[in-house]
Amino acid sequence: MGFKARRKGDQDLARQVARLGHERISRLLALEKQRIDYPPERVRFTCVSDVTKYYWCGLMSILRAREREAMLFGVYLRDRLNLAGRHGRIDSVPESDDDVLAICASFSSADPPAECWREPRESGGGWDSYNEMVEMTKMAGLKTRWSEAGFDVERYLARPLPSARWHFEWKDYIIVCEPDGIAHDYVYEFKSVKKRDWISERERRAVLQAQLGAFFFKRDAVQVELAALDKQDVLERAADAGLRDVLQVLRKFYMAESGQAEPVAPRPFKCHSCDYLRTPSCTLSPLLCMG
Numbered sequence: 001m002g003f004k005a006r007r008k009g010d011q012d013l014a015r016q017v018a019r020l021g022h023e024r025i026s027r028l029l030a031l032e033k034q035r036i037d038y039p040p041e042r043v044r045f046t047c048v049s050d051v052t053k054y055y056w057c058g059l060m061s062i063l064r065a066r067e068r069e070a071m072l073f074g075v076y077l078r079d080r081l082n083l084a085g086r087h088g089r090i091d092s093v094p095e096s097d098d099d100v101l102a103i104c105a106s107f108s109s110a111d112p113p114a115e116c117w118r119e120p121r122e123s124g125g126g127w128d129s130y131n132e133m134v135e136m137t138k139m140a141g142l143k144t145r146w147s148e149a150g151f152d153v154e155r156y157l158a159r160p161l162p163s164a165r166w167h168f169e170w171k172d173y174i175i176v177c178e179p180d181g182i183a184h185d186y187v188y189e190f191k192s193v194k195k196r197d198w199i200s201e202r203e204r205r206a207v208l209q210a211q212l213g214a215f216f217f218k219r220d221a222v223q224v225e226l227a228a229l230d231k232q233d234v235l236e237r238a239a240d241a242g243l244r245d246v247l248q249v250l251r252k253f254y255m256a257e258s259g260q261a262e263p264v265a266p267r268p269f270k271c272h273s274c275d276y277l278r279t280p281s282c283t284l285s286p287l288l289c290m291g
């Protein structure tokens with residue numbers, strides 16, 4: 001996924017880039033915020049799925065964005081350093097933090113470069129192949145975690161389309177965007193749910209995620225597929241690029257993240273499975289008033 005190394009020099013660089021550790025990434029993130037005079041406590045690097053999570057729970061989307069910022073900044077660093085290698089600008093990761101940040105910032109955050117595209121993966125074989133994999137996993141006595149099952153079903157059922165990953169600037173943020181597919185005239189997202197009854201809850205965010213992809217990669221329409229594992233069917237949804245909805249969720253996220261507006265409390269059932277419930281981070285849950 002992301003940038004493929006081609007020449008030997010690129011591969012050496014890619015190995016160095018992959019070894020950038022958490023400590024250096026965190027230091028670079030703090031320096032990057034200083035460099036552009038950005039409040040250290042604010043989120044600067046986020047991603048499309050954290051933004052659309054706003055419609056599940058506004059507070060959760062902000063808390064997740066804070067937790068995942070260093071990881072997403074790492075994606076930005078790795079992609080851009082590898083790209084600098086592909087352009088022949090560096091053959092190793094610069095020792096100077098300032099040089100690393102200057103190189104990464106020198107690429108446009110509006111136009112994705114040609115190198116950020118990836119080829120479509122092979123077609124996965126559909127439900128039959130998926131069920132075969134589930135059977136084999138069971139026979140081997142292994143348990144499939146839900147997060148892995150969701151990934152697996154995508155591998156077997158999602159449309160094989162090319163895609164790309166890039167880091168786009170919107171207002172205060174650099175937003176990492178990597179749709180499941182980008183066709184000539186639409187952006188594609190694939191999601192799976194355990195139970196068909198959950199699809200309507202998931203659908204809105206899936207369409208919005210695709211629409212954010214269309215916004216950044218400049219496509220006019222989106223197509224979404226939602227697979228229900230219990231019924232083994234796939235619902236298809238098509239929509240326009242939904243510019244109004246895209247700007248609305250971006251603004252809501254921005255207002256909450258920058259502390260200018262309080263997120264609205266979610267419906268109580270959403271809190272039951274939330275890791276932030278009864279932690280100091282969450283003071284918003286309606287369950288807290290229910291004892």
Ligand code: SF4
Binds near residue numbers: 266274286
């Ligand atoms: S516990 Fe509820 S209100 Fe708090 S972050 Fe989680 S989902 Fe949101």
